[in-house]
Amino acid sequence: MEKPPSKSAGREVTEKAIEAGLNLVPLAGGPLGVAFAYAVSLTYNRRMTKWLEGLAEAVDDLAAEVEGLDLENLAANDNFVDAVTSATQAATRTHQALKIAALRNAVLNSALPGAPDADMQLIFLRWIEDYTSAHLQILTLLNDPEAWYAERNIHIKKDVMAGSRRQLVEEGIPEFASRREFVDVVVSDLASAGLIKISGLGGMVTGNGMYQSVTSDLAAKFIAFITDPRRNTASSSA
Numbered sequence: 001m002e003k004p005p006s007k008s009a010g011r012e013v014t015e016k017a018i019e020a021g022l023n024l025v026p027l028a029g030g031p032l033g034v035a036f037a038y039a040v041s042l043t044y045n046r047r048m049t050k051w052l053e054g055l056a057e058a059v060d061d062l063a064a065e066v067e068g069l070d071l072e073n074l075a076a077n078d079n080f081v082d083a084v085t086s087a088t089q090a091a092t093r094t095h096q097a098l099k100i101a102a103l104r105n106a107v108l109n110s111a112l113p114g115a116p117d118a119d120m121q122l123i124f125l126r127w128i129e130d131y132t133s134a135h136l137q138i139l140t141l142l143n144d145p146e147a148w149y150a151e152r153n154i155h156i157k158k159d160v161m162a163g164s165r166r167q168l169v170e171e172g173i174p175e176f177a178s179r180r181e182f183v184d185v186v187v188s189d190l191a192s193a194g195l196i197k198i199s200g201l202g203g204m205v206t207g208n209g210m211y212q213s214v215t216s217d218l219a220a221k222f223i224a225f226i227t228d229p230r231r232n233t234a235s236s237s238a
Helices: 009-021 031-065 071-075 078-091 097-110 118-130 133-143 145-151 165-172 180-192 217-225
Strands: 162-164 204-206
Touching (some): 031 078, 031 097, 078 097, 078 118, 097 118, 097 217, 145 165
16 A cells, blocks of 8 residues: 555654654652653653654655755764754753754754764754753854844844944843843853853944854854754744
């Protein structure tokens, strides 16, 4: 019997993976413990199912765009398999949509020619898991402030005499305006990792200087790795 048109090879593989991944939380102990473990397993399994289904759809989309990219080739690509394994483990440990999108995009980019080497990919995947959505947002904004503002239809004020990068962040991500201490911790983390060239958001710069990138070359590579590579698909990495 032919498979239904709606079921691609990628989706069939995903369904098998979902089936194998179910019931991973052992149900042992007293009634309360069993009930708790069962409730957690339901949430875990929902996350696993949603993640793998979304990843399968994304891989199918990318395979339709990139010549020579198919399941057989991907299954033989150790870097891709490593990325899928690491990203799947991380995806089941978060509910944050931005981080899940970044993990998905990382897996897609690991399948493409010119992808970072295996060690660099693992470092990038660890950063996605360790950092919050705020880290990813602020890093992406500071990498290309003009693009961030343009994508969100925020007015760019290059004509002002001076301003601060704190103002840049708070106008670019308004929900952070009331969380200055938290934002400072995020910026400190990014600076410690060598991803940004500034130690803080304070200090005055020219209006033009506010919109210049302050990220490192490594940060630019990381952002490219977590950006959706599919054509005609809006990026969900930030």
